[in-house]
Amino acid sequence: MSQELTYPDPPTPAFLFDLDGTLIDSVYQHVIAWRSALAGLGIDLSVWRIHRRIGMSGGLFVTALLRETGLSLDQGQIKELQKAHASAYAEQADSVRPLPGAIELLSELTARGVPWAIATSGRAATARLALGMLKLPEDTPMITRDQVRHAKPDPDLFLAGAALLKVDPRFAMVVGDSVWDLLAARRAGSLGIGLLSGGYGRDELERAGAFRVYADPADMLDRLYELGVRKAGSED
Structure with a gap:
């Protein structure tokens, strides 16, 4: 009979x-x-060009689009553009809904004692509007663009989120669209x-580094076991 080895307990996942496109169905509201x-x-851009940059911070988003189009704006115009976007998004906020399974997924993780936080490129003024629709309290762990030096694709948001949860980023899993x-x-x-x-395809997400791809939060909830999330007391 083989002897069971002893080793340190693995860290809790x-x-x-x-947030946008991951927990709430808001990507196309942001695009519009x-x-x-x-x-x-006076800048006319196709919707597909805008969609490909959603997920970046507003400033980096504008810089990237301007580089693609060869246009130039001064800092005052860029700030005006960001304010106009926030205002236009707020007008559509009533049409934003949680993605299927988002509320249930977060509730299940909480029930299992699994720490989690939201880390979004959105600023607090728009991001915190999502807490109510996700049935989350105001003190939900959340990192927004206002709190970090650089937004995605820089790692600052996720490093700050891990620090907020007091976990090593190596033992955290980032969920994004x-x-x-x-x-x-x-x-x-x-x-x-x-x-x-x-709206991104499976191949694109896998090439960018996703080790698992799910349809939406409901699909991820159904397969939490693939991510090492077990029910309390489970030995499997």
């Missing part, structure tokens, strides 16, 4: 969730808001989990 803001400055989430996760040293609910 922790999750860092992106950016298109409206850009049109206000865009390649920018997954690139940031890799740079933070965390495992990346991709969701198809933001």
Whole structure:
């Protein structure tokens, strides 16, 4: 009979969730808001070009689009554009809904004692609007763009989220819907989990570093066992 080996208990898994396109169905509201803001400055961009940059911070988003189009804006115009986007998004906020399974997934993780936080490129003024629709309290662990030096694809948001949960980023799993989430996760040293609910394809997410890809939060909830999340007292 083989003797059972003794070894340190493995760290409890922790999750860092992106928000838009990951927990709430808001990607296309952001796309339309950016298109409206850009049109206000006389810039006509196709929706697909805008969608490919959703997930970056507002400032980096604008810089990337300007580089692609060869246009130039001064800092005052960039700030005006960001304010116009926030205003246009707020007008559509009533149409935003939680993604299927998002509320249940967060509730199940909490019930199992699994730490989690939200880490979003959105600023607090818009991001915190999601707490009510997700049935989350105001003190929910959340890191927003306002709190870090750089947003995705830099790792700052996820490093700050891990610090907030007091976990090593290497033992956290980042859940996101865009390649920018997954690139940031890799740079933070965390495992990346991709969701198809933001409009990116499976191949794109896997190439960016996702080790698992699920359709949406409901699909992820159904297969939590694949991520090492067990029910209390489970030996399997």
